[in-house]
Amino acid sequence: MRRTTVLMASGVAALGAAVLVSRVEARAAGAAPLDDATIVAIFDAANTFDIETGSLAVARAQNKEVRDYGKMLVDVHTAVRQKGRDLAAKLGVTPTPPKDFQMSADHAAAVKRLQSVQGASFDRAFLEHEQAYHAAVLAAVKTTLLPAIENQELKDFVTSLAPAFEAHRLAAENYEKRLFGK
Numbered sequence: 001m002r003r004t005t006v007l008m009a010s011g012v013a014a015l016g017a018a019v020l021v022s023r024v025e026a027r028a029a030g031a032a033p034l035d036d037a038t039i040v041a042i043f044d045a046a047n048t049f050d051i052e053t054g055s056l057a058v059a060r061a062q063n064k065e066v067r068d069y070g071k072m073l074v075d076v077h078t079a080v081r082q083k084g085r086d087l088a089a090k091l092g093v094t095p096t097p098p099k100d101f102q103m104s105a106d107h108a109a110a111v112k113r114l115q116s117v118q119g120a121s122f123d124r125a126f127l128e129h130e131q132a133y134h135a136a137v138l139a140a141v142k143t144t145l146l147p148a149i150e151n152q153e154l155k156d157f158v159t160s161l162a163p164a165f166e167a168h169r170l171a172a173e174n175y176e177k178r179l180f181g182k
Helices: 002-029 038-058 064-091 105-115 119-148 150-180
Strands: none
Touching: 002 105, 038 119, 038 150, 064 119, 064 150, 105 119, 105 150, 119 150
């Protein structure tokens, strides 16, 4: 039963990540093109969502390394979110989420699923979620968001963060390998 729960949670994380990328790409391909205000809102939400899942790990993870990883995500994404908000204010950009912003509902579902598992099953599901989430955000940034950004300073800021998102994905992957032998 535990293995089924972990597999279900990991499948959901991967599906959620795929949905994130497809929704951002669909938005870009739709009638209303992405603009800097929408991209800032998506970027802000992505950081907020990782702060929330990181906080969940701090509160629920069984393994200290997983709790510490969650705390690091909270700290780093809080700082990055603030830098993004400060840059938006400097540029006079008001974050405007897309009208069909399904990303919030997807995040709520992911949090609900993570809350449904405990102990080592939570730790594994969280690490799998973080791998898939960071991979999806990176894919969306590279293929959809960066090409649509008009302001060079905003583009440089988002570009500068890609290595950190990849480092977070790799850290989750390494913790999972070490703790669960994946």
